[in-house]
Amino acid sequence: MSFRSAFDPRSNSLNAVRLVLALSVVVSHSWALAGAGPEPELGEANLGVWAVFGFFGISGYLISRSRLSRHSVRQFYRARFLRLFPGFVVCLLAVAFVFAPLSLLWAPAASFSILDQIGYVLRNLLLYPPVLGQYDIGSTLSAVPFVDVWNGPLWTLFWEASCYVLVGVAASLMPRRLLGPFMIATLIAASAATLVAEHSPAVPLLITRTLPMLAAFAGGAVLFLYDEKFIRRWAVPAAVTLILVSVATGTATVLAPLPFTYLLFVLSAIIPLRQVGSRFDISYGVYIYGWPVQQMVALIAGDSLPVWLFIAISVAGTLPLAYLSCRYVEQPALAFKTPRVPAAVGADAS
Template sequence: MFDPRSNSLNALRLLLASLVVVSHSWVIGNLGEEPALGARTLGAWSVLGFFGISGYLITRSRMNGQPVSRFFRARFLRIYPGFLAALLLVAFVFAPLSVAVGSPGGFTLGDSLSYVVRNLFLYPPVVSQTTIGTTLPEGEIWNGALWSLFWEAGCYIGVGLLGFAALRSRSTAILVTLFAGSTCLSLAAHVGWIPASELTLAPPLMAAFSGGALLYLHARRIRVLPALAVAVAVLLVSVATGTATVLAPLPFALLIFALGAVLPLNRIGATRDLSYGIYIYGVPVQNLIEVGLPDLSLPVYLLLTFACVVPLAWASFTWVERPAMRLKRRVRPALAV
């Protein structure tokens, strides 16, 4: 049912990235609590969707028989150049602009350099630096959306190390174990057996990614309508009982791929995929707007946010992401073994 050459996943990723920005507007704009379903915010649901999509597509990429070095190079070039550009812009452009537009705080060059250095490894948990001096009010984070990229890269490494042969022979057992283990950890965190921390955010994402991988490996065996009926039922239960972190990752991934297969939106994002840029620049733009123009209404705040974020996402794709992705095609076969 799902055609990897003609589908609406780019449109859905664009929607998910935009929903992350919308969800963050309530908190960053001091408009109240983020909207939530099943004890998961709108942004958290979107990130689950991203990881389900990645699980399917990254596993498919690894299964095509390419050398592991080429696989890792492609993944690095897709995610890291855009991330690094966003990191540098926040440290050396957004932070100074926040002072210029009215932030009562300040920063030093050392604060900006520390922000870049401590976050270089894809915003790692525990050691990452979330602020730059006192440019934002206490408790605010310059680019909190980046937290998921560390775990995304971890999933890429896991799939890469499994290797083509291992995916062929033992993938189901490995991925089922990973999915079950992640789900159990999510349950333990949900009921309070594990204290909440940055690390407890990861298990639902691991479940979504491994769930997407399982969907790819068993795609030909899945009967679409019965599977969708079960998926929708489980999602409704997760929303009604507030257990989305535990129950939603796999059925949500299935629902997204079904929508990707049937929605007639395959032209959206076909030539310019702005979803990554919107995701990595949404929070910094929202913080800057809140510093310079506090107390905006939600519609005005969102309109101004997207008016700034979309050009940044376009620039990121045009001048950073796409040129980086072209580099992977220039590797000589002899060097890609």
């Protein structure tokens, strides 16, 4: 059976998969934020890195499908903007004007000014841009194990949006028959560059961390553009083999993005969790609120909690905020994805 015939875009468990990935990011960060020592790794990549592979790979598939199925380029960018920015901006405001002030209850010696708060929002407004972004708000996080960073995961959103633009521009400038080879070339180039960057101390860490995400996104796009070529009879064993090789050789960032994305889609097609997130998809909210909640837990408890308890409290604190973000920010914003066109006089407006 081909991937195209197995994966139903209208009935799948992708929301459940993305929720697991978002929770995996929270779990992954717990070692550093709780001061619990080095995090376990698999193939020289921790759980958070694997989760980000999954997020970018799934986005590569879905964003490519969205761009190539929409007649209006403006509609494509509008939908992407409404998916990321409203929830992101509200999260920035919540951190600056709710989390930071509350932190003083447990760090009375800390301080911040209104300029610190405004600067945090304005400097990060373009999706946590590299170099320009501001991670701290005064000295509010000077007494936690991971100091002066209020929302670490947000840095990936700038690069995700950049990948959206890459697909949008490429689809506008080249015919579809060339888009597939272009994405294959991007996947190969990003993977090769990752291998070089990881063995070259002269390459900035930001580049080393960004290249695998580009490879994962390109891999997801390749999966969409050539989905009829991925026959489960051979593709599943091949994907599993590649992942095992990447783990054994410590090259997960080079070899794993495409096969890992493929296996996530296969799982989403076969596991019976289609109702998870069908009404409220809280995965994005978990991703953007997990770190601030964890920093608050670290402020309150210090480094006294065992990592499993730190994880449990962090997840319990994050889920309600993720629901509120989905219900009252993200969903209302997404209602504006498709502009309403008034019906002509005498026309059927149904």
